[in-house]
Amino acid sequence: MLKHNKICISMLGVFATCAANYVHATESDKDMDNVERIAVTGSRLLSIEAASPSPVTVIGEDLIQASGATDIAELLNKLPSMAPGLSSSTSNYNGNAGMSTQDLRGQGAKRTLTLVNGRRHVGSIPGESTVDISSIPTGLIKRIEILTGGASSVYGADAVAGVINIITKTDYVGSKLNVSAGISSRSDGEKHGFNFLHGLNFNDDKGNATFYFSYDKEEEINAKDRPYTNSNWSYLPNPEHLALKEKLFAEGKTSQEVTDITDNDNIPNNLSARRYSITASPTTVVFIGGIAYTFNADGSMRPVKLGNSGELYRPENGLTGIQTDEGGEQLGAYEFQRLRVPVEKAMFNNTINYEFDSGYHFSLDSKYVKTESESRVFPNSLYGSVPLSRDNAFIRSDLGAKMDEYEMTYLPIARHFTEMGQQGTDYERDVLQIVASLQGTFANNWQWEFYAQYGKASSDNTTVNSYYEDRWRASLDSVRDENGNAVCRATIDASAAPIAGRDYSNCIPHDVFTPMSDELLNYVKLEHTSTESQTQKVAHFHASGDLFETWAGPIALSVGAEYRKESSETSPSQALRDGISASYAVEQPVVGEYDVKDVFLETNIPLLSDVFLASKLNLNLSVRSAHYSEAGQNTSWNVGTVWQPIDDVTLRISRSRSARAPNINEQFTTEGEGFEWLYQPCSQNRIKSASAQVVENCKKLGVNVFTNEIGETTSDIRWYQPGTIVSSGNQDLDVETANTLTAGLVFTPTAIDNLELTFDYWDIKLSGLIDNFNVATVVDSCVEQSSLDNQFCALLTRQPDGIITHVNLKTLNLNQRRTSGLDIIANYKFDMLGGTFAINTIVQRLIRRDIQTDPTLELEPTVGLFAHPEWKATVNLSYENEQFRVGTATRYVGEQRYRENYTASYVNPHETPSMFYTDLTASYNISETMRLNVGANNVFDKKTPQMPNAYSGGANYYLGTDGGLFDTLGRTYFASFNWEF
Incomplete structure (x- = not known):
């Protein structure tokens, strides 16, 4: 079994942190036992004696197992450095259900480069390079390295915010089985799975073959099954505010004067309250003469049963804006929302390594991943956009009389057609990745590597419970024929056809005042499938070694070249191409490709060593020249230094320019x-x-x-x-460019063993952001x-x-963005009660996040707005001995406003409260080969904050919750059993 003090380790000046139990080490920790030295992310240099000038976070294998995470995104998303990305809790509404992506420093997932063993991975979203991190086998992961700062000069395009490098087991001997399960405290959201790892040596240990297979399944969780999300929140005008406005206008104040007064008083302009749209109904609703009506199963007319107050709100906004409070017969938005989508995934990975007598090392790594998921939203609905004419075949006498009374020739109607089922998409995804590598040595201390890789991600996306837009409109527009039968108008009048020239002789007239018949459902419903694929091909060569020895140590150098080709094809269904699906949406195929040719160089130059005020002073330089077939030439570079004036203090600073190609x-x-x-x-x-x-x-x-x-x-x-x-x-x-500055201090007092304090400042300035x-x-x-x-x-x-x-x-190169922050890390561990007690604290203060939504305007500050709190932190405590380990992780998320102008005088409440979440884990070594892990997340079952209409950062617009930042699921439990044999 791996000892826990190997979970997180680092070289001099590199902070290493984990999400639930962290150990940090620097080169000065000479006396620490069982310290494993690793090649840190951010460098291809052979020598790693010099530390990286940029901060690196390292998460180890034991921690991943103890966390109960079957998708490593669950663990990474709890780091303060991560902004909400895609996950099973945030992907129901964006066309990527079941994917997991990482957004380092809130720059967008497309600006975080994800690597596997230092190599690129095929993008999982067709047309993009963003990687679905859940397609990387959790049970194979040795550690995860996270670099903050631009790294395009070392790894190429997209490393704008930083790099996530996932190191996997490639040379394993033995067998390991892991079985896991999880469930919420409300007995839903079941998760279960297993993974099996087997490796063996062959041909006198010259070769190794490692096989891995896993299967995981997690069920959906619905918003209606949580007391804190099964409600509709809206912002409504404060009656006290409206009364004051009316009084001021009566006194002769101008509109501007009224605004100035009411925006600076102590009376909130708006209040949040539970409100339900009267259009959210399983039966048809109309609004005539200030009264909302609906219809019984036989089509007869009656007033809508309103909420507890019996009042309507916002009737001046028309049919779509009329609301009532809770207690009525309306459906809540939560009826159709998911807090987590279902995901089912199977993975197979095979790695073969062989060491030839000549000294060459060959490896072949192949992976296949099959994923199924689904998204579900509202059923087909009308909100007044398709009104009925007065001569509609199904307008009965009582309704017709009301229309005539108010001289209405058309009648807006609203209804959720629940009989059609929830609209959504079923996703079937496949990922194939193959990497062949050949390594060797020359000139004593130089190593070289050549690898070629092929990756393909494809997806079949089937839209379900949708409808033919033209058939839908034709069926709604019905009249009586000469025999008094209800028929579609387009059947007897070609000029009324929704699409000219189409045959509507089989059109089924739709009586919207009664439930839909099976015959009508068969006529209007539509299911159609679109396909997508993304292919990546890479050929790469680099060589690393020492040039020569200087007074301060050897000068290390790495040089290389890389060719990469990206191609993608999106093939919409025929229904989308013809524009006959819901809302007449039209999509055409997207086919494109580009290639990039890179050459790069990196060197580390020791300037001083073991002299007064310079135990070590190193200079790190890297540069990459890239030519993109579409975007042209671009150069990325990095200059960094690490200075250790005394044994207790290490200073580091780096300045870089990175790029992201379109x-x-x-x-x-x-x-x-x-x-x-x-x-x-x-x-x-x-x-x-x-x-x-x-x-x-x-x-x-x-x-x-x-x-x-x-x-x-x-x-x-x-x-x-x-x-x-x-x-x-x-x-x-053109390419996006980022100028990044990182500066840090690491304090490791020799007077206190195993204590380390780290302070890191980072500043990222993006220009030419590609956007609409x-x-x-x-x-x-x-x-x-x-x-x-x-x-x-x-x-x-x-x-x-x-x-x-x-x-x-x-799409244009439009805007700018400026983001800066400070990370404070404190690590301390000491022996007690026959084991080791460890404390780790990570604090991130977001100092600046200025965005530009319009190139003609100044940047706008967004620190403290939804999804980007000023403060985030984690505090982790653990105790471990040879028999067991217990740990707790407390996560803090600061308060946030929906918009900049949402002050206390504008709306109440105007911000979310700060939140603390606590997770517990425990591990017990049953024997030398068996281990049991159990735990609970969100132990105190904290309910998620809600903010009406919030949508940024993974938030659910309809519920006002953010599954990427807050825990929306409530308390959950997990357990896993590991057997190594």
Whole structure:
């Protein structure tokens, strides 16, 4: 069995931390027993006597087993340096259900480079280089090394925020079986799995073959099964605030004066409360004459059963905005939300190593991963966007009389069609990775390696419980024929066909006031499959060794070259290509490829050694020149130094320039259209507080702007309107660049054994960020300019009344981002009670996170906003002896606001509370070959904070929760059994 003090180790000046029990060592720890020296991430140099000038976190094998994690993302996401990425708790809504990605320092997963044994891994999201880290076999992992800072000069593009390097077992002898299971305290979300590892030597131990197989399955967890998420939260106007506004207007105050007063008083403008949209109903809802009506199973009409107060809220916002409180018959958003998606995964890995008599070393590593997952959201719904005409075949006399009373020729309707089932996608993914390597030596101390690798990730994505948009619309528009039978209008009138020229003779008329029939369901429902694939080919050579000896030690050098080709193909279903699926969404195939040719050099130069105020002073230099077939030439570099003035203190600093090349999706995505509820900057809600320039521009655009009865400027446009987003890639993109500074101090007092304090400052400045204009930025910027003849208005298409119907977006090198922070690490361990007690604390303070959503505007500060708290920390305690180990990990997440302007005077509550989570683990050595691990996460069953409408950082918009940052599942238990034989 591995001893626990091998879990986390490091060289001089490199901090090593783990998520539940950390041990830290530097080169000055000469007297520490069982210290294993490792080649740290961030260098290809053969000699690692000189420490990395950038901080490195190391997580070891024993810790991974003790944590109960079957997906290593579960462990990595608890590190303060990680921002929320994809996981089974955050991937239900983004088209990548069941994937796990890492977002180091909040720069985006595409700017974190994931390596396996120092080599690239095929991207798991077609068209991108982002790796699904859950496709890497957990039971094979020896350790995980995490480097903060730009490393493109060493490892190539995408190492902008840093590198995650996963080191696996490649030369194992023996057999090992691990069986694991887990469940929540509410008896759901079951997890179970096993992995088996077997290795043997052959041909007089010259060769080794290592085989690995694993299977894991975890069930979904639904929001409706948690008391803290089975509610709908909304921000509503505070009645006290509205009364004050009305009073001020009555006194003759202007809109600006009223805003200045009410934004600085002690009365919150808005309050959070549980509210349910009356449109969220399994039966049809209409709104006539200030009253909401629904219909019985026989089609008869009755008022909607409202919430406990019996009141309607926001009736002025139209059908989609009308709400009631809890206690009514409406469905909550939580009815259809998942806190965790189901995932089923099988992996096979085979590694063969052989040492030839000539000194050459050959290895072949092959891996295959099969994953199945699914996402589920709302059933097909109507929110008033497809109104019924007065002559609809199923408008009965009582409803018709009401329409006539209010002179209505069309009737907006709303309903969740639960009979159709929840819409979603079933995913079947395959990952294949093969690496062949040949290594050798020359000139005594020089080593070289050549490897070639091939990787392919493919996915079949089947959309389920969807519908044909044209059939859906045709079935809704029904009339009576000459015999009095209900028929689709398009059946008898070709001009009414939703798509001209299509045959609707088999159309089934839809009575929206009664449950859907099986015949109708068979006619409108649609299931269709799209396919995706991503292929990576790499050929790499490097050589490392010492040039010559100097007064301070040998100069180490590494040189090499690499060729990489990335290709991707996305093939939408025929329904998507033809634009006949839900919302008439149109997608076309995306086919693209690019290659990159790199040459690189790295050297470590010892400047001083064992002299006054310089026990060690080293200079590390690296440079890489890369030529991208599409983006052109780019050079990355790094300059760093490590200075140890005395044995107790080590200082390090590095300055680097890194790059991220545009991926295939960003370059080659063909023009596509998608339905979207488009935000309207001239709407009645927005224009109330708009500037005079915005009001004047809205009038010029044809919007009916007027003053209401209480003196507010308003319009007759609703806040959101149905529309279309048109997006496309751009083959003229340049690379993103990042200038990064890291500076740190490591204090290891010789007077106190095994104590280490680390302080690391990091600063990342990104330029030329590849992005689309944000839709809200485009529509707002159009009317905020002095003239409507601007680049933003040119991207919009409007109706004569000023309503935006289309937004055209194209990928560009647009924006900047500046992020900086401070990491404070404290490690201490000491012997007691026949074992070892260890304490580890990691604190991250996010000093700066300024983002730019519009290149014409200044950067905006976002520290403390949702998903990016100012403070995050972990405190880990453990005790271990030869028989057992117990540990606790406490995680802190600081308070956060939804938006910058969400102050106490604007909304109550205006921020989430700070949260503490505690996990417990225990391990017992049954024998020398058997070990039992048990544990509980979120021991105190802390409920997740909720913030209405939150969506950033993995948050669920409908629930206002963030499964990437907070624990949304509640208390969970796990156990595993390890047998080595």
